[in-house]
Amino acid sequence: MKRGLVWFTEDLRVDDNETLLRAIAENDEIVPVYFLDELADKRQLNIPRMSKDRKSFVLESLNNLQHQFQLRGGKLLVIHGSAEKEILQCCRRFEIRKVYTKKQVGSEEKDRQSTIKEQLLKFGIDFETYSTSTLYHPDDLPFSVRDIPMLFTKFRKLAEKESKVRVPFDAPLNIVVPPIEIHELISPENGKPSWLKGGEDEAIKRLNHFIWDSQAISTYKETRDLLTGLDYSTKFSSWLSLGCISPRRIFTEIKRFEQQVLANDSTYWVIFELLWRDFFRFSFKKYPKAYFQLHGLDQQALYTQFDPSKFEAWTQGKTSESLINAGMNELRESGFVSNRMRQILASYWVFGMQQDWRYGAAWFEHCLVDYDVASNWGNWAYIAGVGNDNRGGREFNIEKQTQLFDKDGVYRAQWLTS
Numbered sequence: 001m002k003r004g005l006v007w008f009t010e011d012l013r014v015d016d017n018e019t020l021l022r023a024i025a026e027n028d029e030i031v032p033v034y035f036l037d038e039l040a041d042k043r044q045l046n047i048p049r050m051s052k053d054r055k056s057f058v059l060e061s062l063n064n065l066q067h068q069f070q071l072r073g074g075k076l077l078v079i080h081g082s083a084e085k086e087i088l089q090c091c092r093r094f095e096i097r098k099v100y101t102k103k104q105v106g107s108e109e110k111d112r113q114s115t116i117k118e119q120l121l122k123f124g125i126d127f128e129t130y131s132t133s134t135l136y137h138p139d140d141l142p143f144s145v146r147d148i149p150m151l152f153t154k155f156r157k158l159a160e161k162e163s164k165v166r167v168p169f170d171a172p173l174n175i176v177v178p179p180i181e182i183h184e185l186i187s188p189e190n191g192k193p194s195w196l197k198g199g200e201d202e203a204i205k206r207l208n209h210f211i212w213d214s215q216a217i218s219t220y221k222e223t224r225d226l227l228t229g230l231d232y233s234t235k236f237s238s239w240l241s242l243g244c245i246s247p248r249r250i251f252t253e254i255k256r257f258e259q260q261v262l263a264n265d266s267t268y269w270v271i272f273e274l275l276w277r278d279f280f281r282f283s284f285k286k287y288p289k290a291y292f293q294l295h296g297l298d299q300q301a302l303y304t305q306f307d308p309s310k311f312e313a314w315t316q317g318k319t320s321e322s323l324i325n326a327g328m329n330e331l332r333e334s335g336f337v338s339n340r341m342r343q344i345l346a347s348y349w350v351f352g353m354q355q356d357w358r359y360g361a362a363w364f365e366h367c368l369v370d371y372d373v374a375s376n377w378g379n380w381a382y383i384a385g386v387g388n389d390n391r392g393g394r395e396f397n398i399e400k401q402t403q404l405f406d407k408d409g410v411y412r413a414q415w416l417t418s
């Protein structure tokens with residue numbers, strides 16, 4: 001009897017999941033496992049890493065993954081404890097010969113994977129990782145990750161010209177597992193909006209709504225910078241960050257829409273933004289530690305100080321700027337803000353308050369339901385002028401942004417009431 005263990009992390013789906021399919025193909029039975037320690041309140045610069053909103057989204061996604069397994073005759077084992085402490089015991093209990101998991105990009109996650117791999121190899125258990133979270137597979141890029149261009153435009157042009165997006169894998173029809181005990185996971189009280197519900201089914205629902213039902217994709221390029229409403233942008237980010245949906249599935253669906261209904265700048269622009277996501281992930285592979293440092297990719301940080309009273313004012317929406325206060329309230333209370341607002345809020349922390357950018361990034365990490373290590377720290381470093389931008393960062397003029405995006409005050413009225 002050959003048994004493989006599939007260690008789930010940020011790939012909480014059965015569709016287009018190469019890790020899962022490989023394990024099924026190479027074994028008689030698989031043991032799908034998630035270690036709930038991922039939810040522990042670890043701290044970054046003394047700020048808790050995960051809000052209740054994100055915890056809740058993770059638990060909803062796990063419950064839905066359990067449902068996906070059950071539909072296929074399988075079960076997901078959820079273990080309360082860290083992978084470092086529990087995985088070996090789990091492998092012994094189920095007589096596992098090989099562990100299959102997603103390749104990580106963050107430095108801590110990569111270090112942890114290496115430690116676990118070494119530990120398992122000592123006991124004769126193989127360990128294999130798969131790249132399952134980007135639009136382009138790293139093996140298909142026309143350069144090695146070591147040689148990834150510093151600037152996005154160069155990366156995008158090369159990738160688009162010389163690589164192809166792979167066809168997504170279909171979900172397995174059957175999943176055979178040994179006897180496994182399961183428990184429903186209860187989400188904590190949280191304030192995230194009702195549309196922001198975790199799980200693969202919800203991701204597919206949102207995909208169908210944005211592309212097919214509302215066809216909001218056909219005006220995305222014009223609406224993507226707005227601040228209020230549901231359909232001005234895709235809202236795919238939270239499901240992408242936990243891997244409830246793959247970017248390749250989104251790409252394939254957009255291509256289908258383009259063939260059957262309409263292809264324009266807007267339909268392309270969603271793919272363009274997914275390429276930004278790829279860009280930060282691949283850059284993180286090259287620089288796994290640099291994005292967490294004050295000087296980023298070896299550049300001079302403009303501001304190095306940290307004033308706790310300024311941090312309190314910024315995070316709690318009590319600055320002298322009403323647009324900033326509205327944005328920070330939305331972020332704290334709902335776990336989501338638009339891309340434009342993220343840029344404005346980050347710029348204000350760095351250039352308006354003249355503070356160490358990393359505290360801002362750590363606060364976003366805490367609040368955002370769609371938190372993604374590469375997209376968050378990569379965008380923050382970019383705005384602070386220490387990332388993939390050689391123009392000294394990006395400063396936004398609050399008055400101009402207010403005139404452009406909240407002239408009538410609707411957004412501020414919504415988020416300044418509490």
Ligand SMILES: Cc1cc2nc3c(=O)[nH]c(=O)nc-3n(C[C@H](O)[C@H](O)[C@H](O)COP(=O)(O)OP(=O)(O)OC[C@H]3O[C@@H](n4cnc5c(N)ncnc54)[C@H](O)[C@@H]3O)c2cc1C
Pocket residue numbers: 224233234235236237238240241270273274276277278280337338339340342343346364368370371372373375376377379380383
């Ligand atoms: C300071 C700052 C912090 C950010 N932190 C995160 C984060 O932790 N997680 C995260 O997923 N995104 C982050 N972003 C990127 C972007 O703001 C969000 O992906 C986007 O607002 C999510 O909404 P949406 O899904 O409707 O995006 P859409 O505008 O509909 O874009 C479609 C998809 O493209 C990707 N995308 C869009 N813009 C970017 C970008 N600038 N960088 C990388 N990917 C992008 C996302 O996966 C997104 O879901 C950050 C941006 C800034 C400026």
